[in-house]
Amino acid sequence: MRVLLIHAQYFRWEPKEPALDIRDDPVSGNADNALVAFITVEEGDKPDEAYLAAISRDIVEVAKKVDAQTIVIYPYAHLSPNLAKPYTSREILNKLFDILNGFNQFKVLKAPFGYYKSFEIKCIGHPLSELSRSYSYKPELFSGRPQAQAERAAPDIYLILSPEGEEYNPADYPLDKYPDLKALVDKEVFKRELPGGEPKYIEYVKRFGFEWEPMSDVGHMRYGPDATIMMELVEDYAYQVAKSLGIPIFKIRGTNMFKLSERPIETHAKLFGERLYIVEADTESILRYAACFQQFAMVRDWVVSYRNLPFGMLEVADSYRYEQPGETVLLFRLRRFYMPDLHIFTKDLKQAIEVTYKLHNKIFEEIRKIGRDYVSLYNVTAEFYRGYKDYLIELAKREGKPILLRILPEQKYYWVLNVEFHIIDELGRPREIATFQIDVGNAMRFNIKYIDDENKIRYPVIIHTAILGSVERYLFALFDTAALMEKRGQVPRLPTWISPVQVRIIPINREQLEEALKLADELEGADIRADIDDRNETLSRRIRDAEREWIPYIVVIGHKEVESKTLTVRIRGGTQRQMTHQELISLIKSEIKGYPKRPLYMPRLLSERPTYKQL
Structure with missing residues (x-):
């Protein structure tokens, strides 16, 4: 990051015309006795709070020394040839603004990002009135967030909830009675290293034409003729299973690229951070990581009545997640994969819960068809847990065994409940396959509405689910089942x-x-x-x-x-x-x-x- 600091008697700016699709509101402003920070965000800069806090402290120290009354953050793309992407630049400047405001020592203003602007400045003219700074992000020097904030953040709590409704500390629970749950607790709670070794299924899948594509990016596969038949059969089956829920299902198709300049996309995308695929086009865009964007963008244009709810929308979405190179695993953890992503739109939380009972039953029915069973991790907000504990107990009863809870002290995401369904693979490692989430945030964010029975506008509660998991992960489960067959001395086979x-x-x-x-x-x-x-x-x-x-x-x-x-x-x-x-x-x-x-x-x-x- 490059920073030019000018102590100004006065400073005025006025946006003239947009320069970028990703931009703030076009607000004019002025300040007297201001320390103006002309800032260029460079490639390699990260929205790391500790890094930005160090820069903020430096700016504040200069403001104190020159006895300024106001600090002005002024986006300025002319101090370096190596500019960060607009999305990253805007995020960093906004975080820097928030951190500077948190010092409560100066009035802090920020000129809008993404515009050609005119400005007037009168430099006071003293030894400290013109200073330049250069900063580089070095991960080893920054913890990821300021220490004070880290100390204030309440930790997540892990509990084991029995079908009888009793809560247990995972450290005190007799996990030896439940080996699958023990494997999940070891991974999620105690962060123990998973068993290593080459899984047997890797050898199997290559026989069927599931391979890495060496001429593409890391984590991208190719699918031969046999593999293609299998992929398309699973895609067909995912739609068939969705229809068996007994609610109207609309199958759609859409694009895989969305503009970060759209506020709902930007806000939702921030939850994935560095796992986003950001691409350069006419405007800075991302490749979707599921079907959410397309389905939400489509359904917000529909006229929906309460009589239409619940209904589902399904797309087999080519999805992109920027997994680390050392983390990609053939047919399991990929940078590009196919997700039969189903979203169910419901009137309210009560109806959403009723639908999830059907969904939960269907998820277990499908995995048990292939001779496997799930062990479940329920990520849940503390508020939802307090209000809906009986609902979670009922789900544990339906599973017929204890479940692992991760209770978040506050709502960090768009959901109040996110359930991960894991099988334990041939090597004894938990592997997430299916999922569902109850989403209370995105309907308002994307302006998805329905008209209730009193002719009032309401926002639906949305269920996100992949009943079978991604296409590749469902196939992984089938091949891993074959590996277990061979381990037991049987001839491995597919259905x-x-x-x-x-x-x-x-x-x-x-x-x-x-x-x-x-x-x-x-x-x-x-x-x-x-x-x-x-x-x-x-x-x-x-x-x-x-x-x-x-x-x-x-x-x-x-x-x-x-x-x-x-x-x-x-x-x-x-x-x-x-x-x-x-x-x-x-x-x-x-x-x-x-x-x-x-x-x-x-x-x-x-x-x-x-x-x-x-x-």
């Missing part, structure tokens, strides 16, 4: 509905290819994905390759099968059986019943495919 190829047909030689094509047509007509391994390889090699691809059903067709009209079917993790065509179709249809269908996203014949899988 049939999500398997890219559900049936692999292997004709023993070219004479049976016509019969294989007929069977593939029959299966395809029943919404079953089937392909044919017609390569010039040995039968044992082709069966082995199908097993490496985790294909649920492998059908070998030879002369005997053609003559008898029966099929020899290898079932993954099971036995080899003789079946008719209809018996095979009926068996598979019973396994995929209630799940979405997608066609094969690759040529049916393996001889037409290049080699692209890591088997």
Whole structure:
């Protein structure tokens, strides 16, 4: 940061025209006997309170020495060629203004950011009337907030709440009876290091074409044909699950880029801090980290009656979070991922709570379908906990086990309740998958309204939820479940509905290819994905390759099968059986019943495919 300090007999400014989309209100001003701080915010400056407090103390000391009555913060972009982004500059100048005001020793004014301005100044002219300063942010020198403020901030409180409504200190609770809860408490409360090692699922997912994209930024993936089928099936299923809640659901699509000059976007975005992807366009913008911005921007233009509530809005949103390079994990922690983000708009907190009972049941129903269970962390404001403890006890009863509470002394965010649902992975580490939040702040921030039964304008309470989690994290849960199967000595497999190829047909030689094509047509007509391994390889090699691809059903067709009209079917993790065509179709249809269908996203014949899988 570069600062030019001028002790002025008088100083006047007047905004003329906007220079940036990100800007303050165009306020004119003047001051007598003022220390004017012309400030250029540079690349590398951070809105760190300790850093800005040190700069503020320096400015105050100069003001004392020159006996000024007023301090004026004047945004000035001409002291350095290395300017910070406008969004960051404005945030830093506003924080600096607030900190200087907190000294309560001078009147503090601030000229508006983002304008071409005219100004008049008369420098008093003494040895201290013109000074320059240069500051650099060094993380090792600043704690992140002034010590006094850190001491005043009340800490978060962790409790374990039993289904009977009893509260326990996590340190005193018999956690050995609940190993999953113990893993979560160790991570969240005691900050203990998680078990290390390479998770088994990493090896699995590469077989299906889930890979890092080396020509992109860290944390960005690419999805091969098999992976793409699986992604789109989960996206379809997320919509299907949302509709099963029994409330109207509107599926939408929108943009991934939003202007920071829009006040609701800026205010909401500040909660993510350095995890934001800020991009340079015609105006400084961010890439969204969920579907909130698009859905809120759309629904605020709708005319909504209380009769319409509750209703949901869902988008499978490409979402961006600037995770640290060392923290990215394939298919789990990404900088770009796909979120089936559902927002449910409700009349008030009472109706929101009623809806969350359905939502809670659905979240547990879906994870239990794949043979897993959640352990839950409830982040809750102290005020909400005092008023709605019985509601949280009811949710603990529905889970049938204790829950971990993190009680925030004040409302720091837009929500009063934020529930994180974790599975414990193959290595014994908590991994958040699903979530829901009760949001009491964003409706007013984005001007989302409805008309109540007295014809008055009201602001809805909004539920944010990802019932399955992100698309990638749901798939992670499936692959991690397979890793647990292998750990128990079982053959790892995926549910049939999500398997890219559900049936692999292997004709023993070219004479049976016509019969294989007929069977593939029959299966395809029943919404079953089937392909044919017609390569010039040995039968044992082709069966082995199908097993490496985790294909649920492998059908070998030879002369005997053609003559008898029966099929020899290898079932993954099971036995080899003789079946008719209809018996095979009926068996598979019973396994995929209630799940979405997608066609094969690759040529049916393996001889037409290049080699692209890591088997």
